[in-house]
Amino acid sequence: MMVTLRVRAHRAALAPLAVAALLAAASPLSAQRPTAAPRPLSLTDALRLAGATSEAVELARAGAKRERGQQAQARSAGLPQVNTTLNWQRQLQNQFAAVANRGGGGGAGTGGGADSSQADNPITRIFASPYNFNFGLIASQPLYTGGRVAAGMRGARYARESADLAITSAEAQVQLDVTSAYYDALLAERLAIIADSAFVQAERTLRQVQLTRNVGSTSEFELIRARVTRDNQRPALLQARTTRETALIRLRQLLDLPADQPLQLTDSIAELPVPASAPAGAIATINVNADSVLAADPRVPGEVSRLVAASDTAARARAAVRQAAYGVNVAEQQLRATKAQRLPQLSATTNYQRLAPTPTVLPRSLSDFLPNWTVGIGLSYPLFTGGNVRGQITAAEAGVVEARQRLKQAEEGATLDARLAALQLTEAETNWQASIGTAEQAQRAYAIAEVRFREGISTQLELSETRVQLQQALANRARAARDLQVARKRLELLPYLPLSAGGASVPMSASMNMGISR
Incomplete structure (x- = not known):
């Protein structure tokens, strides 16, 4: 009886020791972190910061500015051109x-x-006269260009509208990237907490086995096994912390924040689920109906349909498709302008001059300036260019064919992209609904297994397996929440996002699997 009471007293002291062990394990990394107060950061704040500092958006805006300049150049080709000259000459x-x-x-x-x-x-x-002073004004106005100027103006306008769409597309891509990075950081933080908890649980198990070993109730084999289990959990702990820091570095980089700026992410990775209620009544049979087991969750189609209906997934609404359509218009106008080179061009010019031939270096008065004014109309027609015009027309026709094929590819890619985005949302929604209640059940199972092991009813193997199941349930729940948030954001921004290479992107949480060992 005295031995039993002493063992229970030692067990009661294990919880503070486990917490101290966790703090000791975290102390090396904690010492390296900045001591500055963390900056609170919500997803809304992150999106606002990214929109103001994104290099991709600035590049798109610079491209739109360039197109506006080229549009002004194309418009100027149809307006009068006036130049002034001032010339001094010594003979x-x-x-x-x-x-x-x-x-x-x-x-x-x-x-x-x-x-x-x-x-x-x-x-x-x-x-x-040894000196000549010449001041002149030269003006010209194209009267007829065969449609070349009008085609150039329309093509420049289409190019500018396409560049404006590129800004919207870049902003949407930045929002998706920042949303993904934000929830990746939340997921990494959650996985790090799970790894910390698993290490504390393994340490507590080791100390329980050590205590029972000291009183002769456990074999040396069980003690060695518990120590190996604890040591095997340490790499997963370090990997989770490294993944967390990596995710935060990526988020800071997207937001142009200092590399050592501590962040406190204030948003939740997902809303808290409602625990699934256990089925009432006893199990009547062990037969399994495959159709009912494999049937999709009835809650998923309605939620996916609601989200899809709220977003415009039509191919013609995609920014990439509209840009490709503008590309076709630009190519057609370029072809029209090239064909106009075969037509005659008519222009009017005028040249007004004031000449001052004087024997001195500079004119003595305004009366020394003599007027000279000419007006003319010019007509030019390409009689023979050696095949140059024909070659340009052939190249412009090929450009129209390429632009139309790119439009067709964009439409097909947009259709595929929309379907894959809906499938990705369906998968994320299904995983999220399936994770409801699983983590709570796994937590309850581990609590029962720990009591059974402490009372000597079960083995250390059962406790380790239950702990692994708890880690997996918590990690799967966090990943499902992250994937669901990113899939919803992607579907919301789908009309403005550029086309992905192979449809919807692979969930980034797949690269954040936390190593789980027994």
Whole structure:
């Protein structure tokens, strides 16, 4: 009786020791963490920060700005073009000056008089001036271009609208990436808590076996087995903590936060489920109806249908499909503009100048400026280009074919993407509904198994298996919650997201499996 009471007293002291062991195991990592107060961060705050700092969104906005500039360039081709010129010129040698000098130095006689008259000619003096000051205005206006300018303007407008869609698509992709990273961090935190709890449970089991070994109630084999089980749980603990830190680093990177900024994620990974009620009555038979067992959860189709109906999953509504349609329009306008090169082009020009030929460096007054104004209409027609125009038309026709095929591929990909997104949501919703109550039952089973082991009714193997089941149930529940949240967000943003390579993306929680050992 004294031995029994002493064992129970030692068992009562195990809980504080287990907590101390957990704190000791966590102390190396805790010492490395920043001591600054953690920053509270909700999913709404994360989405707001990402929208203001995302490089992908800024690149899309820069592309839209470039397209607006090109649209302005295309529009300017149909508007008047006015240029101004200002020119100062010094004549080092001039044939007109030579004629004037020769006429001024001639002798008497008829020939000399003729030369002198030629040198005094005003036209000769103008062209013989050593300095010339020229100011001019040149204006041109295309009158007829065969539709080339109009086609270029329409093509530039379609390109700009496609670039605007690229901004919306980039913003939607950033929202999905941040949502996924946020719930990945919550999932990693949850898995780390599960790993901590499993390590504490293994440590408590080891201390119970050590205590019973000291009083001679347990063999050395059971003690060694409990110690190995505890040691095997340590790698899973360290892996879970590393995964948690990795998820937080990725989230900070997406939000452009300092790498050492502690974060406190305030949102929950999912709403708390309602525990499933146990079936009433005793089991009447052990026969299993395969159809009823394999039937889908009746709650899932209605929830999936509601979410799908709230999102526009039509292929024509996808941003990628609309961009591809704009690409077809741009290619068609490019073909039209290229074909217009075969047509004549008509333009009007005018050139107004004020010339000031003076013997001094600069004109002395405004009266020294002489007017010169011309107006003209020009017509150009490509008679022979050596096949250049025909080659450009052939290339433009190929561009139209490529754009139409890309549109068809985008429509098919959007249809497949929508179906896979609905399937992914169905899978996530099914897993979430299936996890309701499982974790609570596993927790209850482990509590019973721990009591049975403490009282000597069951073996350490039964306790270890029950602990593994509890870890798996808790981890599966956390992963199902994360996948459900991401699948809902993806379906919500589906009309604006770019097409994925192979349809809906694989749940990222698949890469966050926590190692579970016995």
